[in-house]
Amino acid sequence: MSSAEPEPTRRSRLIRTRRGRLIGGVCSGLGAHFDVDPILFRIAFVGLAIFSGVGIALYVAFLLLTPEEGASRAPIHLRRSAWRSVFGVVVVIVAVGIALHAASHAGLGSGWRFGVGLGWLVLVGSVATLVWWRSRGPAERWRVSGDRRLLGLLALGTALVVEAILLAVAGAWLAGIDGRVAAWAVVGLGAVLVAASFTGWARRLVLPAAAFALAVAVIAAAHVDLHGGMGERAYRPQTLSEVRDGYRLGAGRLEIDLRGIAFPPGSTKLHVRLGIGELVVLVPRGVCVETGARVGGGYVGSLEDRDGGFDVDWSERPSSPANTPRLVLEGRVGLGALLVADHPVERAWNRWGGWGGGFGGHVHPNDLGTNEACDATGVSR
Amino acid sequence: MKGAPNVTALVTGIALLVLGVLLVLAADGSIDLGFAYTAPVLVGALGAILLAGGLASRGHRRGRG
Numbered sequence: 001m002s003s004a005e006p007e008p009t010r011r012s013r014l015i016r017t018r019r020g021r022l023i024g025g026v027c028s029g030l031g032a033h034f035d036v037d038p039i040l041f042r043i044a045f046v047g048l049a050i051f052s053g054v055g056i057a058l059y060v061a062f063l064l065l066t067p068e069e070g071a072s073r074a075p076i077h078l079r080r081s082a083w084r085s086v087f088g089v090v091v092v093i094v095a096v097g098i099a100l101h102a103a104s105h106a107g108l109g110s111g112w113r114f115g116v117g118l119g120w121l122v123l124v125g126s127v128a129t130l131v132w133w134r135s136r137g138p139a140e141r142w143r144v145s146g147d148r149r150l151l152g153l154l155a156l157g158t159a160l161v162v163e164a165i166l167l168a169v170a171g172a173w174l175a176g177i178d179g180r181v182a183a184w185a186v187v188g189l190g191a192v193l194v195a196a197s198f199t200g201w202a203r204r205l206v207l208p209a210a211a212f213a214l215a216v217a218v219i220a221a222a223h224v225d226l227h228g229g230m231g232e233r234a235y236r237p238q239t240l241s242e243v244r245d246g247y248r249l250g251a252g253r254l255e256i257d258l259r260g261i262a263f264p265p266g267s268t269k270l271h272v273r274l275g276i277g278e279l280v281v282l283v284p285r286g287v288c289v290e291t292g293a294r295v296g297g298g299y300v301g302s303l304e305d306r307d308g309g310f311d312v313d314w315s316e317r318p319s320s321p322a323n324t325p326r327l328v329l330e331g332r333v334g335l336g337a338l339l340v341a342d343h344p345v346e347r348a349w350n351r352w353g354g355w356g357g358g359f360g361g362h363v364h365p366n367d368l369g370t371n372e373a374c375d376a377t378g379v380s381r
Numbered sequence: 382m383k384g385a386p387n388v389t390a391l392v393t394g395i396a397l398l399v400l401g402v403l404l405v406l407a408a409d410g411s412i413d414l415g416f417a418y419t420a421p422v423l424v425g426a427l428g429a430i431l432l433a434g435g436l437a438s439r440g441h442r443r444g445r446g
Binding site: 179180182183184185186187188189190191192193194195196197198202203205206209210213214216217218220221222223296297310311 | 386389
């Protein structure tokens with residue numbers, strides 16, 4: 001090559017700039033690297049974050065894998081040969097995600113989203129723990145990469161919060177399946193914490209142990225029983241012989257539609273039970289409905305009346321003319337809603353208006369129907 | 382083993398022991414533990430843990446200062 005030939009232009013190394021940064025200097029660094037306005041990258045990251053959440057993951061990846069201006073190395077420094085391993089890890093994560101999706105569908109039915117959500121939490125917690133582990137080191141290393149300490153603290157905080165959420169879910173599940181074992185587990189954790197308080201590692205246990213105990217206490221206080229499965233169940237018996245003595249579900253939405261049944265004169269008893277979620281009983285008009293219910297925390301709406309809050313004990317025993325068909329309904333809901341209506345009820349999620357709504361819904365008593373086959377109401381709480 | 386215990390962990394442990402005993406009694410049916418009783422216990426425990434943590438960190442700062 002002769003000296004007269006022009007040298008090929010070399011693009012500058014991708015770094016996170018200090019000037020013009022809003023958060024971690026990722027977008028301003030990309031803008032400087034590709035010589036475009038960083039606002040374009042900001043719009044792209046925010047758009048991807050809002051519509052799929054990928055924007056957050058991408059931003060964090062750039063934050064971890066690109067060095068800050070003035071630093072020689074990125075917070076997580078990967079050798080050229082390590083990229084193949086990283087790609088392998090990503091592929092394994094995708095495979096686990098697909099398997100989790102399928103397994104959740106098979107094991108949890110329509111409650112599969114819960115399994116997938118839990119899987120993602122485990123993944124986020126694992127990555128945060130790994131990042132925290134990698135970011136540990138002597139103080140002089142932090143000076144090399146200025147934000148290594150902040151990154152480590154953020155990762156530790158994320159790992160602790162995810163750990164606490166997972167333990168709270170585990171505590172809630174255990175308390176809903178076997179309250180006694182869960183209670184003894186809280187006693188055991190308390191004893192471990194007291195013993196560990198005399199050692200150096202006790203502080204790390206406080207938040208996870210408290211989250212576990214809090215979940216167990218809430219589930220126990222609400223008398224939540226999670227036996228019976230999870231997901232969405234709908235039953236539509238057409239004759240009285242098809243009606244079971246009782247219906248139950250652990251968590252989700254349970255709907256029992258009795259409107260197709262011609263109830264005979266006299267009392268017909270029905271027991272319904274739900275741990276967490278929404279329980280809807282649809283009754284035919286012309287039947288006097290007697291409702292006894294206990295809801296740990298949430299809402300009861302039975303045709304013309306409703307009540308909500310904690311420790312709700314509901315008793316509606318109206319009188320009815322002789323030979324009137326009478327449905328005696330005994331319901332238990334741990335956390336959620338028990339609704340008795342004479343027409344289909346919109347799902348709680350829709351009534352609340354998604355994330356923007358409030359707990360308890362906005363079901364006006366008239367929305368549930370009337371108990372017109374009865375003489376008078378006799379509601380007591 | 383260190384001489385002085387971690388006060389936050391110690392108070393949290395004691396609070397969990399008390400809560401656990403109440404939950405065991407409730408699971409056995411000896412007491413009916415609704416939100417009316419659980420909520421004050423939980424809030425009281427949280428207050429005690431925060432208070433212990435606050436006092437411990439204040440003592441730690443004074444010790445260093």
